[in-house]
Amino acid sequence: MTDKVFPMTAEGKVKLEEELENLKLVKRPEVIERIKIARSYGDLSENSEYESAKDEQSVVETRIKQIEEMLKFAQVVDASTVSADEVSVGKKVTFTELGEDDPEEYIIVGSAESDPLAGKISNESPIAQSLLGKKEGQTVTITTPGGSFDVLINKVEVVQ
Missing domain, CATH: 3.10.50.30 (Transcription elongation factor, GreA/GreB, C-terminal domain)
Known part of the structure; x- marks a missing residue:
């Protein structure tokens, strides 16, 4: 992402902050737990649960970075x-x-x-x-x- 401004309403900023909190405090720990469980199944090369959890982790982490960037450069418009x-x-x-x-x-x-x-x-x-x-x-x-x-x-x- 670039160092651009993200104009948003106050309501929109609050929604993004809530989504970020949910991703960090709920989704991220859930995915980490899924990865731990999938690892316990043994051979990771043929472990679809592990691959699925790692893919979801990537999506969650990407979204967290995206929201953090938007909030960092948020410009609340009145x-x-x-x-x-x-x-x-x-x-x-x-x-x-x-x-x-x-x-x-x-x-x-x-x-x-x-x-x-x-x-x-x-x-x-x-x-x-x-x-x-x-x-x-x-x-x-x-x-x-x-x-x-x-x-x-x-x-x-x-x-x-």
Whole structure:
């Protein structure tokens, strides 16, 4: 990872801290115990339990390093310090594609908190990149790998 800034909401930072604590205090000891048990079975060259536990250990340790890096360079964004009608990290934006009737609604979060299925999109996504800094009532062209389309920003609000 690079020495980049990881913008995130206060809620997102707390969730990462909780995940890190769970990985260190629960998952890591569980995996270490699985490795110990698998070792007791003898020949490690044909021991699938051992291989599986070592693979899981690698995943857990990688995730711990990843979260530690994100938290080290976390920048908690306070959306309430940005103009109320301006799109920023930590705000919910509702927009309608021109020519369509159904509005779309997304919460813009840092990449560490992104969860598109829950309506949370990364500030680095093409949609968020096009919307950031824009204001309620503006028409914006969103450019994605699948093409471009114009939207009208209907509403911008701070997420509580």
